[in-house]
Amino acid sequence: MLKRILYLGYYLKQLDRDKFSEFLNYSVNLTGKLKVSIVFDAFVSVFLFNISLQEYFQFRFFELDREERENWAGTGYMYEYQLRMNPKTSRHILDDKILFYKHYKEFFLHQVADLETLKGNEKLIWKLLHNPSGKIVLKVSDGKCGKGVLIRKTDDFTPHTLVEVMEQEGYELAEEFLIQHPDLQKLSPSAVNTVRIFTQLNANNEVEFLGCRLRISVNSPIDNMAAGNMAAQIDEKSGVVTGLGVYSDITKKDEDFHPITGCKIEGFKVPFWNETLDMVKRAALIYPQNRSIGWDVAITDKGPGLIEGNHDWCKLLWQLPVKKGLKRELEKFR
Secondary structure, eight states: OHHHHHHHHHHHHHOOHHHHHHHHHHHHHHHOOOHHHHHHHHHHHHHHHOOOHHHHHHTTGGGOOHHHHTTOOOHHHHHHHHHHHSOTTTTHHHHOHHHHHHHHGGGOOSOEEEHHHHTTOHHHHHHHHTOTTSEEEEEOTTOOTTTTEEEEEGGGOOHHHHHHHHHHHTOOEEEEOOOOOHHHHHHOTTSOOOEEEEEEEOTTSOEEEEEEEEEEOSSSSSOOGGGTOEEEEBOTTTOBBOSOBBOSSTTSOOBSBOTTTOOBOTTOBOTTHHHHHHHHHHHHTTSTTSOEEEEEEEEETTEEEEEEEETTOOHHHHHGGGTSOOTHHHHTTO
16 A cells, blocks of 8 residues: 555656646546546546556546456556566666667667767768768667657768767767658658567566557657657557557547558558567567567668667557557566
C-alpha cells in the first residue's frame, strides 16, 4: 500500500492537468457518468491495478469491468517489471546513447559520433556534414521520447561551428539523418517512421517477441506517440500492418488512412521484414543482462538499422494498438 501511495504522488506530480480534464469531459459525455464518480474510480484504480491517473483514460477503464482491467499493464507494474528484467547495474548501456552506439554499432546503418570523438577529427566531421540526406541530428545522451533532439541542415555548419554548437547547447551526439525506405516515405514523409519491436529473453536465453508496432508520424518531425503521432500493430510473421493507426489521445478517432498523405495504414507491408527480425534477435543476445528491450529500427532502401534500445519501453505503444491489456504476456517471465 505504501508503494502505491508513493506512486500516486508521482502520478500527481507528472499529471498533465489539461489533458486529464479533457479526457474526463470526454468520458463523461461518452458514458453519462458523473465526473465525481469517474474521478473517484480513477484514484481507486491507481491502487487496485497499479496504473497512472492518465492511463485510466488511455486504457478506457471507464468502459471496462474489473476482469478486463486486470489485464492492463500500467506504469507502476511496468516500472517494477522492467527494473527486474533490466537491472540498474546493466540498463545504463541502453540509457546512454553514446554507450548504446558503442555496444551495438554493428547494427547501425548511419554514421554516429560523440562530441569527444569529433573534437580534433575534422575528417569525421566532414563525413557527417556530407551525408546523402543533407541533414544532421544532434542529441543529448539521455534523451527520451524525442526530447533533446535537434535536426538541422548540414549546410548550417562548418567543422568548427558544429563542435561549438554542440558544446554550447549541451548536445553530446551527432548523427547522420537517415533516409527512410521509399514506401515509408510515401506513407508519412514528415519523420523517419520507425518500427518498435519488443523482445524478451526467456529462461533458456532464447529471444521471444512480445509484439511489433509501426510508429507513424502525423505532420511531426518525430514519430513518438507522446508527440501526438499514431502507432499500428504489425503481424510478426508477415510484417504487414494488421490494425488501424491509433493515438494515445482518446479524443482522436482511429485512422484507416493517413490523415495527411491519404495512404492506407492497414495492409501496409514493412520492407525487409525478415532481415529486421533477424537483426533484432541478434541484438537482443549481445548483452543478455538486459532481458526485456523495446528496439527502435529504421528501415532504409539498404535494409534495417538500429536507432536505439529502451529498457523502459512504452506500455502504451505496446497495448493501445491491439486494444487490449497484455500484462499476462509478461507473467511467465517474472
